[in-house]
Amino acid sequence: MDSSQFRDAAHTAIEDIIKYYDTIQDRPVLPSVSPGYLKPLLPTSPPQEGESWPAIQSDIDKFIMPGLTHWQSPKYMAFFPCNSSFPGMLGEMYSSAFNAAAFNWICSPAVTELETIVMDWVAKLIGLPKEYLSEGEGGGIIQGTASEVVVTAVVAARERILRGRLSDMKDSEEKWDKIAEMRGKLVALGSEHAHSSTHKAAIIAGTRYRSVPAPRATDFAVTGAALRTAIEECKAKGLEPFYFTATIGSTATCAIDDLEGISEVAKDYPDIWIHVDAAYAGSALVCPEYQYLCPPIQNFSSFNFNLHKWLLVNFDCSAFFIKKRRDLTDTFSITPSYLRNEFSDRGLVTDYRDWQIPLGRRFRSLKVWFVLRTYGVSGLRAFIRNHIKLGEYFHSLLLTRTDLFTVITSPKFALTTFIINPHPRYAPSAATTLPGPTHEAYLNDFTTDAEARYQAEVNRVTKEVYERVNTQGEFFITGTVVCGNFLIRVVSATENAEERWLKRVFEVLVDEAERVVGVKEA
Amino acid sequence: MDSSQFRDAAHTAIEDIIKYYDTIQDRPVLPSVSPGYLKPLLPTSPPQEGESWPAIQSDIDKFIMPGLTHWQSPKYMAFFPCNSSFPGMLGEMYSSAFNAAAFNWICSPAVTELETIVMDWVAKLIGLPKEYLSEGEGGGIIQGTASEVVVTAVVAARERILRGRLSDMKDSEEKWDKIAEMRGKLVALGSEHAHSSTHKAAIIAGTRYRSVPAPRATDFAVTGAALRTAIEECKAKGLEPFYFTATIGSTATCAIDDLEGISEVAKDYPDIWIHVDAAYAGSALVCPEYQYLCPPIQNFSSFNFNLHKWLLVNFDCSAFFIKKRRDLTDTFSITPSYLRNEFSDRGLVTDYRDWQIPLGRRFRSLKVWFVLRTYGVSGLRAFIRNHIKLGEYFHSLLLTRTDLFTVITSPKFALTTFIINPHPRYAPSAATTLPGPTHEAYLNDFTTDAEARYQAEVNRVTKEVYERVNTQGEFFITGTVVCGNFLIRVVSATENAEERWLKRVFEVLVDEAERVVGVKEA
Structure with missing residues (x-):
């Protein structure tokens, strides 16, 4: 496909997309296909010779459309929304054109730098405490999903507490044995209504998991007292709580944990990493009337919300803010020779690969920039x-x-x-x-x-x-x-x-x- | 932005993209900006009132373009390629339009079903052993990057060996203590030239890591004998090797580990999960002259390569093939009430969220389908x-x-x-x-x-x-x-x-x- 064929193809694709959006409300939001509907409709292997765009495009309407759940339909009222927008789509278009595995600064400086800037914009927009801005020791990164963020936080929390406790030991087999012993006692905590991603993150990190009660009496919120009790119960059993997910807007009922009360607990247990998951509801913080929720966050370690849920940025875009970025880089930074470069070595640039689990990164800040503007x-x-x-x-x-x-x-x-x-x-x-x-x-x-x-x-x-x-x-x-x-x-x-x-x-x-x-x- | 404004904006974006591709060879491939170039050029917070598309678009050329590294330029000869293509971009356009957090089948059946079908196409195209097709106990999933795949494999391998060893113990504090003790002895292995993602995956999974020598004498390849020695050395120290990354095409020199020899070792140590990372070179397997490399893979547990590197599918698209999908779902499946649905409960459908770390998923199979066709x-x-x-x-x-x-x-x-x-x-x-x-x-x-x-x-x-x-x-x-x-x-x-x-x-x-x-x- 040369550029002139692409122009024609892209114009037809845009017309398709516009038609889809302009008529989305007329479609049943859920497809009526049965499991396995697609397999009999498509060949069992790729074609030997290339096909033309019109042949491919007509199959979208024929085979894909009947199997779509229409998340952009006004009749979609399930889970949480996953809003797209036209400027978000334009961001994805440019991002796929500037295609790169932008794992460090030199791989495409604009990818890193725009991300730092728009994450600061977002932090200010939602009234996050200033500790989460990039100009100090913190900053924001775009990750794919809240669940990816939570795994990142749990693993970093696990390593932070071990580093802290064993800072006086030299790297040795004995240290590894000690780490193994301590790691076996670690417990991640989350509200009984916390998203399942915290439990899954504990499985991935290889730690225990306990849920903290949040009954109807507290409107399904974890209180400071409940968290304190859970921590003390763990400690009484010889276990070591190292992480807690506080939730703003639980999946089931949008419950808001008692951030003020939890904040007091945080002061008494500074070793415990408290992460605030506001995956859906965090977007509401753009309105000043919700920003009363933000001040206690300065006593926690990290915060995230998904701009792809309720803030019009196409999936995926989870904003992860960290109070001390070293808490991430101390765990996730590995620099083999082929990733070394003078800019990173001199500490002049942010290499977001050291703030996350995967290496490569898409240019996702473009769509945030387009949507905010x-x-x-x-x-x-x-x-x-x-x-x-x-x-x-x-x-x-x-x-x-x-x-x-x-x-x-x-x-x-x-x-x-x-x-x-x-x-x-x-x-x-x-x-x-x-x-x-x-x-x-x-x-x-x-x-x-x-x-x-x-x-x-x-x-x-x-x-x-x-x-x-x-x-x-x-x-x-x-x-x-x-x-x-x-x-x-x-x-x-x-x-x-x-x-x-x-x-x-x-x-x-x-x-x-x-x-x-x-x-x-x- | 309404649909008619989007039409105009999208047409200008497409012209921009075409111009970019048609002139890419004339640009210096590396930008000449200095670290921090962008911050002084942009406002410090988002605008109060919305801006028009022309204002936003003109800033791309002004501020973003000077900071791009041009991975699609023929003058780009660094790392490995990260090839885009026009059909890949069309795939991303439709994907961002059909925007959804498609974490399970009912969230958009076409997203899951097309992925299963095109992953089977890809498995056949590269001559993978039939055990990796979805019709048996295996199958393929699209993940973001090879590094994400490797973490997924290492964590699943860690849990597989523990499950196997402790299958007769009931869930109890004693079992957790035993798990902690055994986990502390686990060692992940990789070639000294394996991508750093294996070492990073071991950190994330909380296991030890040892590298296996691969000297110039073997053309930087790990031999079966070297792997066997490494395993035996670990066992002699009371450690338990549970995972090894074999590489087709190492990052430094494109070395190919001795898959035949490693395959013999695999038979003697069936507890060890052997994953083949062919992130870049795997694309060459579309040519029959390279498929001699594939038969030993039937003795391993998993395989991946990145279609976003050398197979024209825009970033991100790492194909991860697994011989027994239960090896993934047994570790990663958690089903809270809000994710339950009759189709999943009846076991009729694939829920790829149980094959991966994050929950939500983009519709990435579209771009693969478009490119292959x-x-x-x-x-x-x-x-x-x-x-x-x-x-x-x-x-x-x-x-x-x-x-x-x-x-x-x-x-x-x-x-x-x-x-x-x-x-x-x-x-x-x-x-x-x-x-x-x-x-x-x-x-x-x-x-x-x-x-x-x-x-x-x-x-x-x-x-x-x-x-x-x-x-x-x-x-x-x-x-x-x-x-x-x-x-x-x-x-x-x-x-x-x-x-x-x-x-x-x-x-x-x-x-x-x-x-x-x-x-x-x-």
């Missing part, structure tokens, strides 16, 4: 506030049908969770087989068999409604289990989100719920 | 063979000036390494201060002071020539240190590589070498 601070704030308002609107709809729905967590960062009531008040006959507490109380402790049966019934109907909505395919929502209870999560935060889609998903939920609980014919 | 098998073979021929041509040029250059490794996968002779035969006066062996022998053991001085002088002049070439900026080459000797590496394998550029870089090398060794005025 295209929207501006005002545009980004308006974008977030619109979703916050839509979350409140959806919540207000749920409150019009308290016979069918019980809100479990009212909207936080645009996410509302709720359950289906098996006992609609206007259909008392449906309640006869289910004695027990009223639904408002169902998330409390269950002490009697009748209450346990009631909980099981709530879970059953809630899960059934959730499954029926997704099977119908117009909307995509997610369920989750919190403290033994199945909840439906609805979060509408795509760029084209509007009240009318929330009104419509509410109608679908009412319709399915009425069928499931027997008010309407199934 | 655009070039076809014939086109890819022609592409590789052209570079092989160019490597031989460059070698032949070096041989015309054996007075100035000594070839250390003749072209393998288009890479040649050489040193500068401090004693040009036609300038005997320059030799007077340097007694000692002839340059042909300099890589042997140095037993006398005179020989050591000679080696130091070879290193000095070779390094100086290398630095002068890069400072001049027309070409970008890399140096490396092998067994104490500084070598210059030249590998020309970009899509627009041509004889004339190798002729030209040879002239530059001759010119600089003559100056450095004193034949010509410096």
Whole structure:
């Protein structure tokens, strides 16, 4: 494909993409394909001779489109959003054109330098404490995903505590034996509602993992007291807590851990690396009304949020901020001869490869630069506030049908969770087989068999409604289990989100719920 | 930015990209900026109000272009190539449009299914043993980089051996203590010329690391005998080797480890996970004349190569093939409630998140699909063979000036390494201060002071020539240190590589070498 063929091909691709975006709301958000749909449709090996672009392009519509889940659709209300934007796409276009494995500064100085600059922009934009800016001992790096960030933090934390404890030992077999012994006692901690990435990171790092309770009484947040108790319990068993993930916006309910309280614990246990995972909700910090959350972060070691979730930067782009960059480079820096160069040797430049697990890096700061400049601070704030308002609107709809729905967590960062009531008040006959507490109380402790049966019934109907909505395919929502209870999560935060889609998903939920609980014919 | 503004912006971006590619050979491959060049040129925070695309776009040329290293230039002959292609860019365009954090099948079935299909295409294309196809117990996954793959393999290997040894113990504190004790004895192995990613992976996995000798006598390859000795030495010390990286195409000289011999060792030590890292050279396996390397791989656990290096797929795209996918999922699978879905639960689908460290995934198979179809098998073979021929041509040029250059490794996968002779035969006066062996022998053991001085002088002049070439900026080459000797590496394998550029870089090398060794005025 020469450059003139590329021009033609790229123009057709852009038209395809524009058509996709302009009509995305008309497609069912979930595909209806069955597992294995694609294999019979494609050849079993690559073609011997090259094919033309029109032949390839027409297969996208034929074979790929039917198998896509449309995350950019306003009918996508599952997991968390993964917003793209046109300036983000332009960033990816240039990045793929300036293609390089930019693992150190000399591999492409602009890749490193723009990243440092835009990460400082982002840190200021979300009101992070100044310790996280590059001009001091900290700074930001773009990694792929929050889960990659968490592994990076856990491994660096593991090595930091070992280095600290064994700084007086020379490198020797004895030191390795001692390291092995100490490493075997290390425990990573996370909220019981922390994203599974912390547990997975502990597996990868080869350390133990314990979860810290975060019950409904604290709105599913880890308190300072709960963390302190968990630490002390570990220590009493001869174990060594070395890491804790504090969460701003948990996956299940967008719970916010008690950062102030945790901050006090951090002062008493300076060896423990506290990382704040704000993967989704961190984007809300662009609005000053959320920045009250930031001051305690100065007492922690690191922070991350995903600009690819709620800040319009195409996937992947997780911003990882570190208070002392040496905490990363002391662990991840290895410099074989073929990676040496005078700029790195003289310490004049940042080599981000030493801040991360992989070596090579894409030019991801371009898309951040384009997005921040295209929207501006005002545009980004308006974008977030619109979703916050839509979350409140959806919540207000749920409150019009308290016979069918019980809100479990009212909207936080645009996410509302709720359950289906098996006992609609206007259909008392449906309640006869289910004695027990009223639904408002169902998330409390269950002490009697009748209450346990009631909980099981709530879970059953809630899960059934959730499954029926997704099977119908117009909307995509997610369920989750919190403290033994199945909840439906609805979060509408795509760029084209509007009240009318929330009104419509509410109608679908009412319709399915009425069928499931027997008010309407199934 | 609405879709019509995006159309205009994208068209201008495509024109920019075409212009960049059409003129890339006219630019100095290395930028002349100094560390920190960009910071004074950009604002210190994002703009309050959004900016227009023309304002943003014009800054690319002004601020970014001067700081780029041009990896797609035919004058780029450093490290290994990182080839882009127009169909690869189209793949990235669609991928960023279909933007999703596709961590499991239901998140976008096409993302998973196309990946399985094209990885099977690639496995067949390079002649991998059939055990690595998805229809059996194996399969391929696209990861970002070879270094990410190696960490994934090392961690999975660590857990596999522990699972195997402790399968009869129930989950308990005692088991954790036992795991900690055994883990402390584990040793990962790699050739002394293996990429630093294996050593870094051992650090991340928290295991010991030992390198296996690969001297010049074996052309810098690890032999089966050397690996066996290393394993036995570890075992004699009470340590447990659990992993070895075998290399096809080492970073320094493109050495190929003795896969047949290593394969015999693998049979005797089935607990040891042997991974083949063919990051760069693996692409050559598309040519049947290289596939003689593949049969021993059936005795190993995994294999990877980077399609983003030498197979025209834009960065990032590392193909990781595994013989038993359970070796990955048994370690990396964690399924919290919010990731559960009926398709995954019923085991009908592949969830690639369980084959890797991060959770979210980009739609990278599209670009592979586009590239394989655009070039076809014939086109890819022609592409590789052209570079092989160019490597031989460059070698032949070096041989015309054996007075100035000594070839250390003749072209393998288009890479040649050489040193500068401090004693040009036609300038005997320059030799007077340097007694000692002839340059042909300099890589042997140095037993006398005179020989050591000679080696130091070879290193000095070779390094100086290398630095002068890069400072001049027309070409970008890399140096490396092998067994104490500084070598210059030249590998020309970009899509627009041509004889004339190798002729030209040879002239530059001759010119600089003559100056450095004193034949010509410096």
